[in-house]
Amino acid sequence: MTNEAPLLEVENLQVDFAIRKGLMQRTVGVVRAVSGVSFSIPRGTSFGLVGESGCGKTTVARAVLQLVEASAGTIRFDGEDIAGMDAPALQKFRSRVQAVFQDPFSSLNPRMSTGRILSEPLRVHRLKPDSEIKAEVARLLDICGLPARFADLYPHEMSGGQRQRVGIARALAMNPELIVCDEAVSALDVSIQAQIINLLEDLQKELGLTYLFIGHDLSVVRHICDQVGVMYLGRMAETAPSDPLFAKPRHPYTRALIDAVPNPDPDYEQGREIAPLEGEVPSPANPPSGCFFHPRCRLATERCRREVPVLDPVEPGHLAACWETGVTVPSG
Numbered sequence: 434m435t436n437e438a439p440l441l442e443v444e445n446l447q448v449d450f451a452i453r454k455g456l457m458q459r460t461v462g463v464v465r466a467v468s469g470v471s472f473s474i475p476r477g478t479s480f481g482l483v484g485e486s487g488c489g490k491t492t493v494a495r496a497v498l499q500l501v502e503a504s505a506g507t508i509r510f511d512g513e514d515i516a517g518m519d520a521p522a523l524q525k526f527r528s529r530v531q532a533v534f535q536d537p538f539s540s541l542n543p544r545m546s547t548g549r550i551l552s553e554p555l556r557v558h559r560l561k562p563d564s565e566i567k568a569e570v571a572r573l574l575d576i577c578g579l580p581a582r583f584a585d586l587y588p589h590e591m592s593g594g595q596r597q598r599v600g601i602a603r604a605l606a607m608n609p610e611l612i613v614c615d616e617a618v619s620a621l622d623v624s625i626q627a628q629i630i631n632l633l634e635d636l637q638k639e640l641g642l643t644y645l646f647i648g649h650d651l652s653v654v655r656h657i658c659d660q661v662g663v664m665y666l667g668r669m670a671e672t673a674p675s676d677p678l679f680a681k682p683r684h685p686y687t688r689a690l691i692d693a694v695p696n697p698d699p700d701y702e703q704g705r706e707i708a709p710l711e712g713e714v715p716s717p718a719n720p721p722s723g724c725f726f727h728p729r730c731r732l733a734t735e736r737c738r739r740e741v742p743v744l745d746p747v748e749p750g751h752l753a754a755c756w757e758t759g760v761t762v763p764s765g
């Protein structure tokens with residue numbers, strides 16, 4: 434961990450999508466996929482976003498990558514609001530921020546060899562003179578744990594783990610500072626996942642990388658992330674450093690997510706019993722009133738049905754949006 438100013442700051446981010454219907458694609462409503470989400474990532478650290486499918490994690494990642502437009506809020510990179518960047522600054526931003534996605538098979542062009550996949554960004558962005566490109570491709574493969582001969586292979590000739598290493602090498606070709614890993618290890622076998630996680634950790638140490646890590650496997654997120662944000666229906670339910678969040682979760686939703694998987698952690702604080710997570714996450718097009726989680730929460734009171742809880746500190750650096758466990762901290 435470093436004490437520098439954050440590399441990425443997301444403040445009150447909101448992303449709305451229009452719901453369109455019919456031949457004329459008329460707008461008939463709005464889905465608020467992300468609402469009032471704030472977090473920051475110090476340089477050289479990892480921030481994990483977790484939550485069930487549809488809670489808005491990928492939309493946050495896409496907003497950071499400038500693939501969807503923020504409807505409100507601010508995203509600052511290295512102190513600069515990305516909404517106010519001019520074309521050259523935006524181009525620079527796009528190289529400083531790279532992404533690694535879940536399925537490298539669909540994000541790697543099947544008709545390109547690994548060598549070409551890795552050399553294209555170097556050439557297009559003039560990062561290396563032609564004479565140095567071959568050596569740079571070999572270096573990128575090497576730091577991602579692949580021998581130079583992989584430059585001649587095509588995506589279908591590699592295993593899933595090898596393809597993900599190429600996906601990471603392609604992101605590194607741009608010499609980025611922030612890498613958005615959107616479910617980057619979710620599609621891999623457990624043993625391969627561990628290898629890719631180790632690789633991401635080694636690269637972080639060697640290159641000082643910062644990660645925004647989107648995942649649904651809590652043990653993976655806990656392992657790799659310094660800070661974690663738990664999202665529910667587009668809102669941040671809880672955010673804290675990894676250890677206290679997993680050992681002493683404050684939001685009933687976080688507790689329910691953690692309780693849903695076996696937890697061997699001896700420090701895990703057993704709390705008031707929370708109903709297991711049942712049913713689907715409600716549609717963000719028609720969310721419940723008050724606290725969005727109240728229909729699935731055993732601790733919900735009348736206030737939870739009426740009022741949206743504020744994301745308040747329960748301990749320094751540990752925030753929870755819950756009328757019941759966030760503000761009134763239950764004793765251990």
Ligand SMILES: Nc1ncnc2c1ncn2[C@@H]1O[C@H](COP(=O)(O)OP(=O)(O)OP(=O)(O)O)[C@@H](O)[C@H]1O
Binds near residue numbers: 465484485488493716
């Ligand atoms: N382009 C879009 N148009 C309309 N709705 C969208 C669009 N993209 C996402 N959504 C909706 O926004 C909500 C959040 O989706 P998002 O993909 O960000 O969730 P997620 O937590 O990343 O889920 P998953 O883990 O399944 O990817 C969902 O209800 C989704 O249907």
